Amino acid sequence: MAPGDGWARCALGHRHWGIHGAAGLLLTHHAPDGAGWLLMQHRAWWGHHGDTWGLLGGARGPGETAEHAARRETLEEAGVDVADYPVGGVYTDDHGGWSYTTVLVRAPSLLPVGVLSGESTDVRWVALSELAGLRLHPGFAASWPAVRALLG
Template identity: 55%
Template structure:
C-alpha cells in the first residue's frame, strides 16, 4: 500500500481509501494502542487500514481487525458505518457489536488493547483521525457506542 494525496493536498494512507472497525459492548469500545513504529504510534484508535483493490469497506475493516487484533469476523455483528471524507478520499468506520469476552490478542501494528468506557475515550491520547471522528458534532460514533442494540 502507499500514501494518497487528496484534492485538499493532505496525505492519507491507502489510494483506495481506508476502513476500520469500532466494536462496542456494554457502554465501552474496544481500542487498540498503535505500535510505536506505526504512523502516529503510541496513540489509541481502532484496528483499520487501507482498502485493497476491489475490497469493500466492510471486508477491509474486518480483515484489518483480524490481522491486527485477531478478531474473528464471524463473532462481530456489523450494524452500520460512519464515513469521514477529505478532498475525495474517505475512511469508513464500520460499527459493530460483540460480546465483552471477545477473543482479542495483539498482533501486527498493536502494542495493546482494552475496552474503554465511552465517557473515558476523550481522556486517552487518540490517533488524530479517530479523535476527529469521535468528536464529530453529529456524535455518530459516540452515540453508537453509548447505546446498546
C-alpha cells in the same frame, strides 16, 4: 505490502495511508451493568500518528468493501473474528479522493484479543468513560462525535 497499501493525498492536502481509502472497526460491547466498551489499538510510536489510540483497521484492497477490510484487519491485527456479527452502521469521513469508513459492530461480550501486529503496542477493551483520558488518533477523534451519535 498488500494491494492497496501506500500513501494517498486527499483533496484537503493531508497524507493518508491506503490508496483506495481505509476502514476501521468500531467494535463495541454494552455490558449488562450499562457500561459501554470499545475495542481500541494503541499504535506503535514509529507509525503514522504513532503513540495514539485508534481503531483497528487499515488500507482497503482494490475493490474491497469497507466492511470486509475492517473485519479482515481486525482478524489480522488482534485475532478477533467478527464475521458472525452484523454491521450496525457505517460512517464515512470523506476527504475528497480519500475516505475513512468506520464500521460499527456490536460484540455480545468482551471478546478475547491479542496483539498480532508490530503496528500495535496494545489492543484492549477501553471503557467509553476512559476515552477522554487517552491520546487519540486525530482521525478517530474527528469522527468520534458523529460515530458516537450512531451508537444510540
